[in-house]
Amino acid sequence: MILEEIPSPPLGEFGRIARFFKPLAAGFPGARGLRDDAAVFGVPEGRELVVTTDAMVAGVHFFPDDSPADIAAKLMRSNLSDLAAMGAEPLAYTLVTALPRGLDESWLEGFAAGLGEDQRQFGIALAGGDSVSTTGPITLSVTAFGLVPSGRALPRWGGRPGDRVFVTGTIGDAALGLEIAYGRLDIPDGETRAHLLRRLRRPDPRTTVGPRLIGLASGAMDVSDGLVADLGHLCEESGCAALLRAGTVPLSDSARGAIDGDPVRLALAITGGDDYELLFTAPPSARDALAALAADSGVAITEIGELNPGPPGEVTVLDAAGATLPLARRGWDHF
Ligand SMILES: Nc1ncnc2c1ncn2[C@@H]1O[C@H](COP(=O)(O)OP(=O)(O)OP(=O)(O)O)[C@@H](O)[C@H]1O
Ligand SMILES: Cc1ncc(C[n+]2csc(CCOP(=O)(O)O)c2C)c(N)n1
Ligand SMILES: [Mg+2]
Ligand SMILES: [Mg+2]
Numbered sequence: 001m002i003l004e005e006i007p008s009p010p011l012g013e014f015g016r017i018a019r020f021f022k023p024l025a026a027g028f029p030g031a032r033g034l035r036d037d038a039a040v041f042g043v044p045e046g047r048e049l050v051v052t053t054d055a056m057v058a059g060v061h062f063f064p065d066d067s068p069a070d071i072a073a074k075l076m077r078s079n080l081s082d083l084a085a086m087g088a089e090p091l092a093y094t095l096v097t098a099l100p101r102g103l104d105e106s107w108l109e110g111f112a113a114g115l116g117e118d119q120r121q122f123g124i125a126l127a128g129g130d131s132v133s134t135t136g137p138i139t140l141s142v143t144a145f146g147l148v149p150s151g152r153a154l155p156r157w158g159g160r161p162g163d164r165v166f167v168t169g170t171i172g173d174a175a176l177g178l179e180i181a182y183g184r185l186d187i188p189d190g191e192t193r194a195h196l197l198r199r200l201r202r203p204d205p206r207t208t209v210g211p212r213l214i215g216l217a218s219g220a221m222d223v224s225d226g227l228v229a230d231l232g233h234l235c236e237e238s239g240c241a242a243l244l245r246a247g248t249v250p251l252s253d254s255a256r257g258a259i260d261g262d263p264v265r266l267a268l269a270i271t272g273g274d275d276y277e278l279l280f281t282a283p284p285s286a287r288d289a290l291a292a293l294a295a296d297s298g299v300a301i302t303e304i305g306e307l308n309p310g311p312p313g314e315v316t317v318l319d320a321a322g323a324t325l326p327l328a329r330r331g332w333d334h335f
């Protein structure tokens with residue numbers, strides 16, 4: 001038997017923590033080297049801590065055979081998107097992994113590498129976590145901590161009738177990507193397909209735009225369940241209704257090509273979710289400042305509708321011709 005074929009003994013729970021997670025906590029003193037029972041860190045004067053949690057389950061949020069680095073990126077970025085929606089800057093995160101006993105250590109190696117890459121890209125560090133085994137599918141959860149100027153966190157409930165509705169980036173890429181991944185949508189063009197799948201697996205959280213919406217946006221949230229559903233959530237909290245002009249919703253060239261004028265696919269794009277873009281409201285007087293922010297940040301900001309004094313939570317969706325766009329559902333609902 002040659003040396004390479006001798007299987008190395010399993011690392012075990014604590015060996016895995018030492019090998020894969022301690023390096024991710026090295027730059028954050030509050031993590032105490034992952035050697036203590038908990039993390040300890042302070043908040044600078046004049047700032048508040050923003051805390052958000054999101055979980056992901058194999059078969060529900062991602063495909064079991066997705067690359068572990070992509071799974072890590074989606075887990076991290078969905079939480080970073082929530083921080084951005086609050087106007088907060090990333091600080092640290094904790095991580096819970098529930099993994100099947102037989103899962104190869106190389107999976108964890110790819111997962112940790114993905115986390116490390118995003119830590120560097122977004123300026124966030126591992127503060128602690130928990131590692132457990134599961135008899136079910138891979139289940140992961142991140143709790144992210146961010147900082148916001150005291151009293152300035154962006155609320156979902158600040159929208160007022162007359163405010164305009166804005167969204168960052170493009171909408172629908174991930175929903176179309178999911179259809180491709182499930183084999184329900186055939187897109188022959190390789191570049192188009194790759195872009196939509198990339199946006200499904202690696203969303204682009206708007207971490208630089210979020211904090212700069214403080215003082216401009218009246219209400220804000222991020223789009224995870226679907227644009228129409230999430231606008232409904234914002235409206236419900238703001239006690240008003242909204243008009244959404246589907247023809248003005250920003251689409252990537254890839255999404256535009258995939259939709260190809262089909263109203264069913266357009267409906268999918270605005271209800272499918274997994275966008276991780278920012279959805280916010282602002283008075284028309286903020287338009288110039290928002291255009292300047294978009295130019296400066298390199299992230300598109302597009303006006304897509306307005307709030308009105310209708311029934312709280314009601315969202316009317318018009319197509320480009322001004323007719324009501326029929327929707328089978330407004331967005332994702334777990335139950
Ligand atoms: N199990 C739970 N325990 C306590 N609070 C919860 C629980 N589930 C949701 N929440 C709270 O309910 C609110 C709405 O949660 P929701 O998950 O819809 O928001 P989100 O995380 O922004 O969206 P998404 O999960 O789709 O990314 C949040 O304030 C969240 O903290
Ligand atoms: C394999 C697979 N099937 C379906 C979906 C779609 N999906 C799952 S949960 C969710 C809402 C956001 O999650 P949450 O509300 O839990 O934060 C969406 C749009 C997916 N991404 N992968
Ligand atoms: Mg959530
Ligand atoms: Mg959110």
Ligand SMILES: [Mg+2]
Pocket residue numbers: 224225332
């Ligand atoms: Mg949700």
